[in-house]
Amino acid sequence: MQQKQENTGLVWFRNNLRVNDNVSLKKAIENHKRVIAVFYFNPKHFKKEIFGFKKTEKFRAQFLIETVKNLQKNLQKLNITLLTFYDAPQNHLNKICKEFNIDTIYSQKEWTKEEVETNKLIQQSFSNKIYFIEDYDQFLYNPETVSNDFNNIPNVFTSFRKKLEKSVKVKSETTPTPLPKENLIENQTSIPHLKDLGFHNFEIHPKSAFKFSGGEDAALNRLNNYFFETKKVNFYKKTRNGLVGTDYSTKFSPWLANGSLSAKTIYWKIKEFEAEFGANQSTYWVVFELIWRDYFKYISLKYDNRIFKIGGILEKNYTWNSDENLIENWINGTTKDDFVNANMIELKETGWMSNRGRQNVASYLTKELLIDWRIGAAYFESLLIDYDVHSNYGNWMYVAGVGNDPRDRKFNTQLEAKRYDANYKFRKIWLEKTLF
Ligand SMILES: Cc1cc2nc3c(=O)[nH]c(=O)nc-3n(C[C@H](O)[C@H](O)[C@H](O)COP(=O)(O)OP(=O)(O)OC[C@H]3O[C@@H](n4cnc5c(N)ncnc54)[C@H](O)[C@@H]3O)c2cc1C
Missing domain, CATH: 1.25.40.80 (Serine Threonine Protein Phosphatase 5, Tetratricopeptide repeat)
Known part of the structure; x- marks a missing residue:
């Protein structure tokens, strides 16, 4: 077994809010005698974005609070303290590292625009040498075993899937080993309430x-x-x-x-x-x-x-419109299409929509109303309890005809309603006020 380092290791939790099968946590525990964990509720995530929607609405905010509370409890069982802050990580990580004599930060590797910008700002905020150990830990098939050059990833899903299924093995899960009780530190931080985040x-x-x-x-x-x-x-x-x-x-x-x-x-x-x-x-x-x-x-x-670009990965030069009334009707479930309306009301009331619903409302917005797909994607980003940057923007591009759909289909929402909601069970739930 390798010698553990005297310096404390820091696990910076991002979108890897679990203790089981968490590479960053496992590595920190293996490499250091002492480990501390930190999570930031970044104020930026609760502010309005360019299309006028908050980046995170109340549904996901509540879910996140519950998630972090549970993470803190589970880390405590491993004798690791989770400090939580309502602050941007780039304003704060260097203070924690100084206070606890930390020279290594473990985190999940993220690559999208905002996360990369945050990483740059964090690195600039340190005057001393700090080691960042980042791991892809959000995949089923780990990138290190899939490709050295992501340019070679096929643009058609079936080719991608078949190759993976044939040649790549899913790695086994990792489990963390508890540290001694002395690793726990006094924690004066608190997890914000919904109202602290503006809800x-x-x-x-x-x-x-x-x-x-x-x-x-x-x-x-x-x-x-x-x-x-x-x-x-x-x-x-x-x-x-x-x-x-x-x-x-x-x-x-x-x-x-x-x-x-x-x-x-x-x-x-x-x-x-x-x-x-x-x-x-x-x-x-x-x-x-x-x-x-x-x-x-x-x-x-x-x-x-x-x-994130209007032309998507295909760099298509379509003419999109951004008529505010059409967008409002779509959001509020007051379009001419009752199936679209029911799905949109469900989203607004619950933060959830089925996959079938998502495909239909996205197709309606982009291929019937011809609205800039990024507005729909931003609204989903705000409302969805399961918002995931890659799945959201990937699916939106796919449906809008600027992504990976080789057939560029348009959904016939009324036929879909007949097929999947023949007895009106779903529409009755969400359109009660207007049906009766
Ligand atoms: C316009 C649009 C936007 C979307 N935005 C998101 C998003 O922000 N976050 C998100 O997780 N999913 C998104 N999806 C994909 C899909 O709708 C959801 O993953 C699915 O509805 C979640 O429900 P489930 O967990 O019960 O899925 P299940 O049907 O039980 O599938 C199991 C898992 O497979 C994955 N999965 C299923 N379908 C898809 C898909 N089309 N694309 C990617 N992964 C999939 C999900 O991780 C899901 O949890 C979007 C789809 C569309 C059409």
């Missing part, structure tokens, strides 16, 4: 399809429930296009998005389930969807900031 307290909508709490414990409960307690996973492929209730799909995305659940943990749970109860198309299809999630991360690695 009022609220109750989860009684008809929400996502009624779960934030945090790793809740994520693992859901995993266990969906697989072993109810065995709903056996029917996933048949139910995944559903619109009503908690169980038509896994609902793993909010935990995956902030990293309180790892894609590898889901994968290995599926393997465990298959070993006990047998594999079928549905158990495979959850992995298939997780590969989509990876795919959009690889596309963002390949194209970098182009995923």
Whole structure:
């Protein structure tokens, strides 16, 4: 076993808010006698952005607070203190490093624009030498085993998936070892309340399809429930296009998005389930969807900031409009299309929308109303409880015809409504006020 360093190691938690299968945490524990953890509620994440929406609305803010509380509790069990601040990391990390004699910071590797800018500012804020150990830890298939050159990532999903499935193995999970009790330090920081972040307290909508709490414990409960307690996973492929209730799909995305659940943990749970109860198309299809999630991360690695540009990765020069009335009607669920309206009201009331709903409302905005797709993406970014930069911008580009859809389809929302909501069950939930 290697000699542990005398200097304290710092784990800076970003979108990897879990203790299990967390490479940064594992490395810090292995390399240092003492470890401290820190999380920043960055004020910038709760401010309005260029299209006028707050970057994070109340649904994700509440979920994040719950997640960080749970992370603090789970770290405490490992005798690691989690300090939390309402501040930008670039204003503060250097103070912590001085105070606790830290020369190494461990974090998840992020590559999108804002995160890279933050990294630069952090590096500039240090006058002394600091080591940054960053690891990709948000993937099912780790980039180090997939490609040396992201330019070679195929632009068609099927080619990507087939190659991965044939040649790459999913790594095993890591588990952290507790440190001695003496590692704990006095913690005078506190986790902000919703009102500190600029929101009022609220109750989860009684008809929400996502009624779960934030945090790793809740994520693992859901995993266990969906697989072993109810065995709903056996029917996933048949139910995944559903619109009503908690169980038509896994609902793993909010935990995956902030990293309180790892894609590898889901994968290995599926393997465990298959070993006990047998594999079928549905158990495979959850992995298939997780590969989509990876795919959009690889596309963002390949194209970098182009995923945020109006022309998308295809650099298409379409004429988009930004008519405020049309946008307001879309947001408020007052368009001419009742299926779009029901989905948009669901999003506004709950922070959740099904995948089928997302595809339809995005297609309607971009291909029927011809509105600049980035406005839709920014609104989703604000409202979605499961917002993930790569999945959101990747899917929006795909639907808007500036991304990876080789067929550039337009959804016929009324046909979709007939197919997926023939008995109006879904529309009745969200359009009650206008139907009766
Ligand atoms: C316009 C648009 C915007 C989207 N924005 C986001 C977003 O911000 N965050 C997000 O996590 N997903 C996004 N998605 C993808 C998808 O809608 C959600 O991942 C899915 O609805 C989450 O529900 P679930 O966890 O029950 O998914 P399940 O159907 O149970 O799938 C299991 C997991 O596979 C992954 N997955 C499934 N479908 C997709 C997909 N199309 N793209 C990428 N990963 C997928 C997710 O991680 C999901 O949790 C978006 C889709 C569209 C069309």
